[in-house]
Amino acid sequence: MEQRSILLLFLVLAGAATIVFTLVYLSSRKPERSGQGMSNPLNKRFWFSLILFVILGIFSSVTIPKSPYYLFADETPTKVIHVSAMQFAFFLSENAIDPKSPSNETIMLPANKLVEFRVTSMDVNHGFAIYNEANRLIGQTQAMPGYVNRLRFKFKEPGKYSILCLEYCGMAHQVMRSSFVVK
Amino acid sequence: MESTKSKKITAVWILTVLVLFIVSIVLGILMRLNQGGSIEQTPISFYTNMTTHGMTMIGIWFVAGMAAINYLLQRYIRTSFTINVVALVLTVIGILLFWSSTFIGKFHAAWTFLYPLPFKQMGAESWATLMFLVALTVLGVGWLIWSLSLMTQLLKKYSIPQAFAWQHFRKNPKFETPPFILITMITLVGIIACLISAVVLIVLFFAEYFSSGTFVNDALLMKNITYFFGHTIANEMLYLGLAVIYELFGEVSGRPKWKTTWYVALAWNFTLVFILTAFFHHLYMDFVQPQGLQIVGQLASYLASLPAAGVTVFSVFIAVYRTEIKWSLVNLLFFIGIAGWVIGGLGAVIDATISNNFVLHNTLWVPAHFHTYNAMGNVLFSIAFFYWFSTRQFTQNFKVAKYTKWTLALLLIGGIGFLMAFYIAGADSVPRRYSIYPSEFTTAAPLANLGAIFATVYLIAILIFFFNISKRCLKILSLPS
Numbered sequence: 001m002e003q004r005s006i007l008l009l010f011l012v013l014a015g016a017a018t019i020v021f022t023l024v025y026l027s028s029r030k031p032e033r034s035g036q037g038m039s040n041p042l043n044k045r046f047w048f049s050l051i052l053f054v055i056l057g058i059f060s061s062v063t064i065p066k067s068p069y070y071l072f073a074d075e076t077p078t079k080v081i082h083v084s085a086m087q088f089a090f091f092l093s094e095n096a097i098d099p100k101s102p103s104n105e106t107i108m109l110p111a112n113k114l115v116e117f118r119v120t121s122m123d124v125n126h127g128f129a130i131y132n133e134a135n136r137l138i139g140q141t142q143a144m145p146g147y148v149n150r151l152r153f154k155f156k157e158p159g160k161y162s163i164l165c166l167e168y169c170g171m172a173h174q175v176m177r178s179s180f181v182v183k
Numbered sequence: 184m185e186s187t188k189s190k191k192i193t194a195v196w197i198l199t200v201l202v203l204f205i206v207s208i209v210l211g212i213l214m215r216l217n218q219g220g221s222i223e224q225t226p227i228s229f230y231t232n233m234t235t236h237g238m239t240m241i242g243i244w245f246v247a248g249m250a251a252i253n254y255l256l257q258r259y260i261r262t263s264f265t266i267n268v269v270a271l272v273l274t275v276i277g278i279l280l281f282w283s284s285t286f287i288g289k290f291h292a293a294w295t296f297l298y299p300l301p302f303k304q305m306g307a308e309s310w311a312t313l314m315f316l317v318a319l320t321v322l323g324v325g326w327l328i329w330s331l332s333l334m335t336q337l338l339k340k341y342s343i344p345q346a347f348a349w350q351h352f353r354k355n356p357k358f359e360t361p362p363f364i365l366i367t368m369i370t371l372v373g374i375i376a377c378l379i380s381a382v383v384l385i386v387l388f389f390a391e392y393f394s395s396g397t398f399v400n401d402a403l404l405m406k407n408i409t410y411f412f413g414h415t416i417a418n419e420m421l422y423l424g425l426a427v428i429y430e431l432f433g434e435v436s437g438r439p440k441w442k443t444t445w446y447v448a449l450a451w452n453f454t455l456v457f458i459l460t461a462f463f464h465h466l467y468m469d470f471v472q473p474q475g476l477q478i479v480g481q482l483a484s485y486l487a488s489l490p491a492a493g494v495t496v497f498s499v500f501i502a503v504y505r506t507e508i509k510w511s512l513v514n515l516l517f518f519i520g521i522a523g524w525v526i527g528g529l530g531a532v533i534d535a536t537i538s539n540n541f542v543l544h545n546t547l548w549v550p551a552h553f554h555t556y557n558a559m560g561n562v563l564f565s566i567a568f569f570y571w572f573s574t575r576q577f578t579q580n581f582k583v584a585k586y587t588k589w590t591l592a593l594l595l596i597g598g599i600g601f602l603m604a605f606y607i608a609g610a611d612s613v614p615r616r617y618s619i620y621p622s623e624f625t626t627a628a629p630l631a632n633l634g635a636i637f638a639t640v641y642l643i644a645i646l647i648f649f650f651n652i653s654k655r656c657l658k659i660l661s662l663p664s
Contacts, residue, residue, distance in 0.1 A: 006543065010606065027503070038500070038501050145299065162623075173616065
């Protein structure tokens, strides 16, 4: 789901919740004569919980298969890019990166082909977040010392993509960035 | 029955929490103004403020909830006054040590202090990390003693099955566990579990610190322990607030007291399971984490909403819907707080969906949702308790005064505006925890300034509550023993 759609979904749900709370509050201004309030509350509670359970079940079964771990899991990547992060820079290379003398290369990637980023860190935790030309976050993984996270992606649009650090890593976290080009 | 000294210590807790809250809000506003370009702080000053703001907020709302349940537990069991004082003293010492590590030592690894960042901070004093770890130890020891003491006292009166209300799973139970006792027990188990994990975490940090490089921790394991602790304590403080609502909502509304039934018992027992397993959602973007745990994270996060909505929120609706409820500031704050908790929960469930987290993780969507259920949920639960506690010592009249309606309006306008600035920026992919924003994020700075303005309106409402509540708390302190 794109972030704008997510925001819209949230605003609709939050608006609906606000309306329900307001109506419940206003109903107490005109109480039932009997003062008994809601009729058959146990039955209503049961149905409310069951409907919520079904909605959550549907959401889970639709969204879990779309998790990034399963993206292009059965395909072989056309290109592998090694990424090594350190305070406060990213090193990108088509070859394995030597932590003792890390080197950075200009990265060009093919459009519509599967690319695998093998992301690690040489010091603290960092985030490896890819932003498109419209500055929208399109995917990410963490750069963690001692581990390699594999992020697979197919870039549909050619252009310049930015990489930003999205895991707080210290005093210059906000300027830690890199980029690559998709042709 | 509560004694005068128990009233006095509760009043001191309230005053401490409110003063620290106001300072922390000011730090938050300064952060947003810096992000908006309206003031200029060095990055280190910004990040030390951020670290102080986060840790102080978590700490104060945790102890606010603990102080409230400690006070109310005296209706059912005896609690230790000495331990309460020890917890207060250690909390104050811990916070002072922590503030020294940040404001003087420039410790700036954020309140999550994700390993190994505390060992690799540039620009911090060499002693700052040690001071931070000592502060954490002092706080952890104080809170663990407090939680264990309350649980021990509870188990002196109630057996384990009774404290967990398991007898309610059978027909016609002979003994009813008060809902307040059930929720307190469930919450204390979670708190003790997360504080023990904090002890393990601190020991591992100390082990590496003093090993001179011969012992190195595993980053993934440390991250799991950190979030088990951090996620759980941040959630349990909300549940402490809910315990207070279960105890007081009926009482202050002139309605029957809430009872434990089979579904209330079932819901809260399941809540314990979900709350201890939902923390995996903080590690979704660590693809090396076993995938089964990632799925557990999403399912537990989703399922946690079921008992919350189906039992607690629905119970509030039943208590209010078409009933002759006596509205006062206390139950009004509880009611609005529940709405804030629900709306923040919606934002949280959206973010706890792995495929959404892929494009939301560590953007401003994260502070957006947790500020919703804290600033507009948990804070209101606690302020309601503070107001009820401080007022009932002098009068039983909790009627909503005219000026109070304006204060509530300020709270709502300020709160909603400040949160919307976070949500919109989150949907615009603006990163969280950036002292200033890269120029390409054109909406980020104006939204930060707008957030600061609305947060100031929220602060004004909090200041009005503060003067009101603290005036009476100071009177309680001058009561003869």
